[in-house]
Amino acid sequence: MAGGSVTIKQVNQQTSSVFGRVAEGEDLVVTKSGRPVARIVPFRPRDLLETMIADGRLEPAAAASAEVAGTRLGRDFEAFLEDERGDSQLW
Numbered sequence: 642m643a644g645g646s647v648t649i650k651q652v653n654q655q656t657s658s659v660f661g662r663v664a665e666g667e668d669l670v671v672t673k674s675g676r677p678v679a680r681i682v683p684f685r686p687r688d689l690l691e692t693m694i695a696d697g698r699l700e701p702a703a704a705a706s707a708e709v710a711g712t713r714l715g716r717d718f719e720a721f722l723e724d725e726r727g728d729s730q731l732w
Contacts, residue, residue, distance in 0.1 A: 644668035649678070 645662070647669050652659050663669060663681050671679040693699035 644670060646670040646672055646677075649673050652681075 645667060647655075647659055649671060652671055659669065659681070663683055666683050668683070669681045670677045671681060687695065690699065694701055
């Protein structure tokens with residue numbers, strides 16, 4: 642969702658309202674004297690892969706591999722095989 646901004650004073654005096662906006666999906670930038678000092682964003686639980694990457698137990702695939710996988714996402718196996726084989730088949 643689109644972001645907005647709030648002052649530190651607003652966060653202090655209208656905490657429930659500010660966090661209500663964040664709970665609805667809004668990203669907020671907190672400002673002090675007109676300068677950004679923090680961001681408040683909605684909580685998004687990490688999935689297992691993200692957690693393992695963050696903990697250093699797993700490394701993400703190289704960019705080229707991720708690119709190839711992304712282009713095949715949502716395709717059925719037969720379509721994938723046809724593209725890989727081209728016009729030649731093994732039988």
